[in-house]
Amino acid sequence: MRRMRKLFGALAAALALAGCSSSLQPVDPAPAGAVQQPQPAGVGGGEPSDTASTSSCDPNAISLRPSGSLPAPGQFPAGSRLKKIHDRGYLRAGIDQNTYLFGFRNLTTNQMEGFDIDRVREIAKAIFGDPDKVQFKVITSKEREAALAGDEVDVVARTYSVTCARAKIVDFSAVYYTAGQRVLVDRRSKATSLDDLAGKKVCAASGSTSIKKLTGYPSKPVPVSVPTYADCLIMLQQGQVDAVSTDDTILAGMVKQDPNLKMVGKQITEEPYGIGIKKGDDNFVRFVNGVLQQSISSGAWQASYNKWLRGTGEEQPVPTLRYRD
Amino acid sequence: MVTTAAPETGGRRVRSIPATMVRNLTESAATSPGRLTLIMVGLFLLTVVTSVVGVTTVLSRQNTIDDLINHQEPLSAASQQIYRSLSDADATASSAFLAGGVEPADLRSRYEADIAQAGAALAKAAGDVGGVEGAAQQVNQLSQALPVYTGLVETARANNRQGFPTGGAYLREASTLMRSELLPAAQELFRIDIERLNEGEDDATAIPWFLTGFTALLLAALIASQIYLTKRTNRLLNVGLLVATIAVGVGVIWGALAMVVGSAHISSANRDGSQQVDVLVQARIVALQCRANETLTLVARGDGPQYETDYQKLIPGLVAKDGGPGTLLAKAKDLAADNAQTSSSVNAAIDSASKWHNAHLEIRKTDDEGDYQAAVKAATGTEPTSAAQLFAKLDSSLDDAIMSGRKAFVERADEAGKTLTGLGPGLAVLGLVALAGVTMGIRRRLQEYR
Structure with missing residues (x-):
C-alpha cells in the first residue's frame, strides 16, 4: 500500500511538472495579428525628376503677351478655340476639389471655390459674360498634362507650377502667383526643415514638382506619393507619414483645417503658378493672359487674394505679368 | 487468430476463453438445436443492429433538415445581409457627401440602419462559423475592419460639417477600405455559407448506404432462415419469422418512401429556395456595386472614369435591354417560373432595373454636358424618377424576391422534415415486432427438441 502511494505521489508530481511547462497557459481567445491602418487609394513611393534641362527657359516669362484689349463676350473669330468653347456653352476646367483655399467644394453651397477657381470664373466671364458657365472636372496632379493633351479640359487651374519640361507638352499663361515648397509637421515635432527628416516618411502628390524634389533631396527623406494633397493631410493626421512637403499655399490650407499642424523651414523651391492650356492656340493663350491682366488691373486679383490667402503666409505683392512676347 | 493464442505456454489444458467459446459453438452447430439457437441469435443481433442503424439514420436526417431550416439557411441569409448593408452604407455615405455639409436626415438614418444591420448580421455570422476556417477568417476580417470604416466615415462627417475638404478625402479612404477589404470578405463569406447550405442539402438527400446494406442483409437472412426451416421441418410457414x-x-417500404419524398422536397427547396436566393443575392450584389459606382463617379467629379467603366462592365450581367437570357435577373425569372410571388417580385425588379439604368445614362449625359448640379440631383434626389428612388425600388423588389425565395426554402424543407414524422419511432416498433417474431418463431422449433 505504502509503495503504491509513493508511486502515485511521484506520478502526480511528474504530471504537474509537465502541465506547468506546457499546457497550463491561458489561451489567447482572439489573436488579432498586426493592425493594418487604412490607406487612401493609390499610395506610392518617390518619383524621379524630369530629365529635361532646366536652364532652357525662364518659367516666369514663358507666355505670350495679350493682343490689345479683350474682345467682348461672344465676339470671337470663326474657327478659333474661343469660338468653339463659346458655341459649346461652357468652359471645361481641370481643377481640384480637395485643396483648401485654392480649389475646393464649399459644402454649404455645393459650389466650387478658391483662388484658382476665381481665375477660372474670370475666364468664363470673359467668354460668356457669366462666371458660372463652367464644367469643373476634378483631376489629380498627375493627370494635368494628359487631360489637356486629350482635350478633356480647356484650361487647368490647379496649383500648376510652370516648368520648362511641362512647357514642352502644354502651353502656360503668365505666372499669376508664386508659391514655394515648404514642410508641414505636427505641432510637437522638433523638425525645423526637410534636413531634419532624414529617413522619415514625407508625403506629396503624385506627379507634382514637390514629389520630384523630395525624391532627390540630399537629406534622404522617404517620399510617399498619393493622388491628392488631401490624402497627404489625412495620412499626416493618422500618423502614417511624418510630414507633408509641398507649396506653402497648399500647406497653409491644411493648417487652416487642422491647427495642430505647423509649417516649418524656408521655401526650398520657387513654384510659379500658371494656367495650363492645350498646346497649339496662341490666340487663346493671349486671351487668357488678357483676362489675368484685367483681373490684376481691376483689383479682382487683390480681392481674391485677400479673401483666400492673406495672412496664411508671407505677404505676396500683386504680380507683374511677364511675357516672352 | 486469438483462438490459438499461447498454446505452447499453457499447453492443451489451459485454453483461452474465446477459443473455448468458438469450440463450443462449432460443436453445438453440428447439432440441430444448436444450429437453431445460432440462427436465432444471429437473426436477433442483426435485427437489433439494423433497427438501431435505421432509427439513428432517420434521427440524424431529421437533425440535418432541422439544421438546414434553423441554422444553415439563416446563416447564409445573414452573410448576404452583411454584404447588402455594408454596400448600401457606403453608397449612402457617398450620397450624403454629395448632398453637402449637413447630410439629409433620411440619408443619415439609412446609413445608421445599414451599419446596425451589418453589425447584427455579423454577430450572427460570428456565432456560427462552425469551425469552418475560411468563414472564421472572413468574419474576423469583417469584425476588425468595420469599426475602422465607421470611424473614418464619422471623421469625414466632422470635417464636412466644418466645410473642410479633408472630409472628402476621409470618405474616399473609407470607401477604399470598404471596396478593397470589407466587401470582398463579405462576398467570400456568403459564398462559403451558400456552399455549406448546399452541402447540408446534399446530406439530406443522400442515399443511406449503411442502412440499406444492413436491411438487405437482414431480409436475406430472414428469407434464408425460412427456406432452411421449411426444408428441415415439414411446415410450410414459420409464422414468427414471417411476421418478422x-x-x-x-419498414423498408415506409422508410424508402419517406426518404424519396423527403429528398424530392429538399431538391425543390434547393431549386425554388436556395438556388433562387443565390441568384437573387448575386443580382443584388451587382446592383449595389453599380449604384456605388454611380455615386462615386459623381463624388470623384470627373476624376473617376474607372467607376463608370466598372458600371458599364457590371450592368450587362444584371439586366439587358431585350431581357437577355444571360443576365442574373433573367435567370432569377426562369427559376421563379412556378412561384407566383417570387415571380412578380422578380418582374418588378427587372422593370426597376431597366428604368434605373436609363436614369443612369441620363445622369451621365447631363454630367458630361456640364450640368453637374442637375446630375447630382438626378442621382440622389427624392423625386420618383431619380436614380436613388429607382434603385431603392429595385433593391426592395430584390429584397421581396429574396424573402419569398427564403420562404419557399423553409416551407419545402419543412415538408421534407414532415415526411420523416413518426418514421423513427415506427422503425423502432417494427424492429421490436421483428425481434419478437424471430424469437418466437425459432423458440417454437427449439421446443420440439425437448
Missing part, C-alpha cells in the same frame, strides 16, 4: 419479415418489409 413483414415487419422489416413494411
